[in-house]
Amino acid sequence: MRVATSLLATLALVASTVMAGPRPSDTIVINKKVLQTSKVPFIPHNGTALFTNWVGLNVDFKYVQPIFDLVNATHSLSNGTLLSRGESHVTVILPPEYDNILHPAGVTIDELNALASHNNRLQRAKFEIECLGRVQVVSKPDNAFQQAVQIILKNFGDIVAYREDVYKLFVKKGGNPALFDPWNFTPHITLGYKIRDIFVEDGVFKGKNACIHKMVAK
Structure with a gap:
């Protein structure tokens, strides 16, 4: 009976730990190989519909999924x-x-790629991990x-x-310098979202301001 009681108590402790997740004092550790983006290919993102053309730095998902x-x-x-x-x-x-x-302004997605x-170049770019971030908002007009x-x-x-070189190309083609700021940029790797991803257009900023938990690559 004592063994059974002890086992149940242990299982309850494990379950509560899993549900609680990392404590605020803990540091979430991600495999440092996630930083080795030169080992995964650059993927062009070309399309004909609105918002289907963009440039991304590909990151190996197998290190992000855990x-x-x-x-x-x-x-x-x-x-x-x-x-x-x-x-x-x-x-x-x-x-x-x-x-x-x-x-x-005449800049093509082929030129950016x-x-x-x-x-x-882009896949060889160096960066480090700042933190785990989270953004929340009630979207309009659906109030979700x-x-x-x-x-x-x-x-x-x-x-x-890279963005600075895009800026130079943009200005060279006659673009208005006030419209594109290469330094106004908050890079992040999206883990997931509740309904859809949310952006600055929704009123959120995914910089250091959004940090909620310590994270380090080891």
């Missing part, structure tokens, strides 16, 4: 409500930036609660350097 699973199983972080795309990337040129700013893929969880990045100078 973090998604941990977050999605943690009551305080998502409680199993997150949806995953099944892939991971850092968006470097956003679809609205291309459709609304760059393309009207060529700039990114030359000498595997939206939530997205992401890995926030830091020390991403190589990525900004």
